[in-house]
Amino acid sequence: MRPVDEVKAYVLMPVPVYMFMKHNQKFVAVKEPLDFFVPEELEKLRPVESLFFSDFLDVIEPFEQSARRIRMLLATPPAANPHNEVKLTPAAFEISDAVLQVLGSLWASTPASAEAAFIETFFPAIFANQLCENLKPELLLRAREKSVLDFELALLRSSWAVFLALHLGYCDLEFLNVLRIELFERSLSEVQGGEGFSIEIDELTALVFASIQGSEVRNLSSRWFEDRDGRVARKISSRLKRVQNELLNRSLTQASVFGEKGILHD
Known part of the structure; x- marks a missing residue:
């Protein structure tokens, strides 16, 4: 888990990134590996506070x-x-x-x-x-x-x-x-x-x-x-x-x- 504020724009994500949807208690993918966020995307994600990175990090x-x-x-x-x-x-x-x-x-x-x-x-x-x-x-x-x-x-x-x-x-x-x-x-x-x-x-x-x-x-x-x-x-x-x-x-x-x-x- 990583706060949205710590995720940088235009940096390639090494693994899939997810957000947690509280209303249905499910994780939803928001970024694929080797893709990047733009500032506008991160701003929209700010209300969720944290993003979750795949265990593939290991x-x-x-x-x-x-x-x-x-x-x-x-x-x-x-x-x-x-x-x-x-x-x-x-x-x-x-x-x-x-x-x-x-x-x-x-x-x-x-x-x-x-x-x-x-x-x-x-x-x-x-x-x-x-x-x-x-x-x-x-x-x-x-x-x-x-x-x-x-x-x-x-x-x-x-x-x-x-x-x-x-x-x-x-x-x-x-x-x-x-x-x-x-x-x-x-x-x-x-x-x-x-x-x-x-x-x-x-x-x-x-x-x-x-x-x-x-x-x-x-x-x-x-x-x-x-x-x-x-x-x-x-x-x-x-x-x-x-x-x-x-x-x-x-x-x-x-x-x-x-x-x-x-x-x-x-």
């Missing part, structure tokens, strides 16, 4: 927590040294390795296919929403007014791009924010190419568009990259091989938006 917590951990890894400056001792900052490869170890905990194997790592497209969106800055209100409004499905697809693709870029060693928060916005815009216009990015990022963009072609939530497999040509696909596949062999916690059940405890239905 499922997404590892993804939000991991995003916060990585944000600290990328953003925290070296601590001040009172003794003026020389203290080396971590090398880029050390930061990248630490990031990959955190990311590895977010992939999962399945009983049906233990030789691959999986993640549903919904969860990188939750991750990126916690890692990156909030998307600008005007961008959110323009996208949703164009088409709800296109808006959701842009969210999934841009988040997946950020998630994969971290696997490739891109550990600059400013760049990741720019990448998210650019991929969001490209998805809305269905234009993969553009100016300002390297050949590697353009290749990553092509992989993102090819792997997520619709707004429906689906399972993504590490094997998908094994079947693709290109330097970036091979690099991602190599990183995911390490995830499978060293970092995967096979005792954990894969997080899913489907099923009895999920928020969507097959």
Whole structure:
């Protein structure tokens, strides 16, 4: 439960949000996951005082927590040294390795296919929403007014791009924010190419568009990259091989938006 006054406009909701109708003692959904409130909606909801968030918050917590951990890894400056001792900052490869170890905990194997790592497209969106800055209100409004499905697809693709870029060693928060916005815009216009990015990022963009072609939530497999040509696909596949062999916690059940405890239905 959260007071209406604490819910911010133009911030993506990670789970379904409900209001309680006292006259019939029922909960009514007022916002779907990966959607946002506008100020006028929150003003109308003010009389109900509190909004209720789905228990699915427990499922997404590892993804939000991991995003916060990585944000600290990328953003925290070296601590001040009172003794003026020389203290080396971590090398880029050390930061990248630490990031990959955190990311590895977010992939999962399945009983049906233990030789691959999986993640549903919904969860990188939750991750990126916690890692990156909030998307600008005007961008959110323009996208949703164009088409709800296109808006959701842009969210999934841009988040997946950020998630994969971290696997490739891109550990600059400013760049990741720019990448998210650019991929969001490209998805809305269905234009993969553009100016300002390297050949590697353009290749990553092509992989993102090819792997997520619709707004429906689906399972993504590490094997998908094994079947693709290109330097970036091979690099991602190599990183995911390490995830499978060293970092995967096979005792954990894969997080899913489907099923009895999920928020969507097959």
